[in-house]
Amino acid sequence: MTTISCAGFDHPYEIIIESGCFARVAHTALPLVSGRRVAVVTDSNVAGLYAGGLLAGLEAAGFQTHLFVFPAGEQSKTLDTIGQLYRFLSENGLTRSDLLCALGGGVTGDMTGFASATYLRGIPYVQIPTTLLSQVDSSVGGKTGVDTPFGKNLVGAFHNPVAVLIDPELLTTLPRVFFEDGLGEVIKYAAIRDAAMEQLLLERPHGEALEALIARCVAIKRDVVEADPLDTGLRGILNFGHTLGHAEEKLSNFSGYTHGQAVAAGMVAAAAIGERLGVTEAGTRAQLVRLLERHNLPTALTHSADELFEAALHDKKNLSGSLSLILLRRFGEAVIHPIPVEDFHSLLRQCL
Numbered sequence: 383m384t385t386i387s388c389a390g391f392d393h394p395y396e397i398i399i400e401s402g403c404f405a406r407v408a409h410t411a412l413p414l415v416s417g418r419r420v421a422v423v424t425d426s427n428v429a430g431l432y433a434g435g436l437l438a439g440l441e442a443a444g445f446q447t448h449l450f451v452f453p454a455g456e457q458s459k460t461l462d463t464i465g466q467l468y469r470f471l472s473e474n475g476l477t478r479s480d481l482l483c484a485l486g487g488g489v490t491g492d493m494t495g496f497a498s499a500t501y502l503r504g505i506p507y508v509q510i511p512t513t514l515l516s517q518v519d520s521s522v523g524g525k526t527g528v529d530t531p532f533g534k535n536l537v538g539a540f541h542n543p544v545a546v547l548i549d550p551e552l553l554t555t556l557p558r559v560f561f562e563d564g565l566g567e568v569i570k571y572a573a574i575r576d577a578a579m580e581q582l583l584l585e586r587p588h589g590e591a592l593e594a595l596i597a598r599c600v601a602i603k604r605d606v607v608e609a610d611p612l613d614t615g616l617r618g619i620l621n622f623g624h625t626l627g628h629a630e631e632k633l634s635n636f637s638g639y640t641h642g643q644a645v646a647a648g649m650v651a652a653a654a655i656g657e658r659l660g661v662t663e664a665g666t667r668a669q670l671v672r673l674l675e676r677h678n679l680p681t682a683l684t685h686s687a688d689e690l691f692e693a694a695l696h697d698k699k700n701l702s703g704s705l706s707l708i709l710l711r712r713f714g715e716a717v718i719h720p721i722p723v724e725d726f727h728s729l730l731r732q733c734l
């Protein structure tokens with residue numbers, strides 16, 4: 383078992399990483415809230431696999447439970463679903479002393495966290511991530527929100543969970559394509575902060591090696607979000623590959639590449655731009671491509687430079703005509719590189 387503490391800008395919380403810890407959710411949640419109602423939020427795939435066990439455990443511990451299920455997939459990550467969730471919470475009498483449980487992947491976690499930040503102006507929530515992506519990244523750090531027709535994650539709030547319980551055993555039911563999708567974010571962590579992780583990614587990780595890899599990513603994310611909780615500087619490095627990855631997702635109406643796939647292709651493009659600018663060591667792009675291909679991740683974006691540029695104009699790192707590009711100096715070290723928006727456009731035309 384690994385326990386990682388995170389200071390949090392709003393409150394401190396613990397991230398528990400342990401095979402089998404799913405069985406202890408109720409035990410962990412009990413001392414964290416004074417109320418006795420819990421709303422479990424999950425998607426239509428995860429509900430049938432894990433909601434029953436979670437509800438039974440919570441009820442045995444004395445909680446009154448309510449289950450909100452939405453259709454699985456990125457296309458549900460909208461204000462519309464959030465509206466339905468608010469109504470559900472209100473109809474079931476959830477108060478600010480009660481608890482929300484995000485049981486699922488990043489889509490569930492981002493939406494539950496956003497409802498938790500805004501319903502009654504704040505109600506506690508616990509993250510129980512069930513995808514590799516959500517275990518290594520989205521359940522930690524308190525970025526919550528939804529996609530909009532004008533761009534990815536453009537409505538949201540910073541709001542930390544009261545606890546994160548990561549049980550790698552839950553990944554045994556995860557379809558292979560989503561496991562590989564999560565490896566896209568794992569490779570991001572290696573690329574921005576820890577070149578040695580590449581050795582652990584030569585084969586598909588499993589068992590203790592997988593648990594260690596999850597803990598390493600969480601520790602890196604904890605260090606970065608503690609240093610810059612509200613994303614005003616250093617935290618930008620966690621966005622490596624995301625400027626173009628998010629543009630790609632938006633241009634496909636959130637039904638093309640999954641998030642991890644889009645980030646994978648976005649990282650390759652960012653490495654090409656970095657090499658063109660002379661910021662990134664030559665050969666880094668090829669190194670990234672080899673690692674991504676090993677795990678069946680895409681290495682090319684599917685839209686044109688002009689389309690991607692237009693879509694990226696809504697990026698949150700775009701401030702008054704200048705865009706903070708996240709580049710690598712070399713594999714294992716990221717750098718934030720501000721450039722005028724027009725230069726970004728011509729770089730895209732040259733590099734894609």
Ligand SMILES: NC(=O)c1ccc[n+]([C@@H]2O[C@H](COP(=O)([O-])OP(=O)(O)OC[C@H]3O[C@@H](n4cnc5c(N)ncnc54)[C@H](O)[C@@H]3O)[C@@H](O)[C@H]2O)c1
Nearest residue numbers: 427454487488489490512513515519520525552555556641
């Ligand atoms: N807040 C953050 O810091 C942060 C970080 C990274 C990504 N994200 C967001 O996370 C989202 C992507 O998350 P995701 O990849 O987890 O997607 P997801 O939540 O849609 O889950 C992927 C698929 O796996 C299924 N699934 C989940 N757990 C399962 C299990 N244990 N067994 C079988 N099937 C299971 C789901 O039903 C879904 O079909 C994106 O919206 C992205 O923007 C947020």
Ligand SMILES: O=C(O)C(=O)C[C@@H](O)[C@H](O)[C@H](O)COP(=O)(O)O
Nearest residue numbers: 519523525534535617620621624698
């Ligand atoms: O936590 C962060 O900060 C990240 O950038 C992690 C990313 O993997 C994640 O996809 C995040 O949601 C992107 O943030 P955004 O601010 O670009 O929406």
Ligand SMILES: [Zn+2]
Nearest residue numbers: 567624641645
């Ligand atoms: Zn991401």
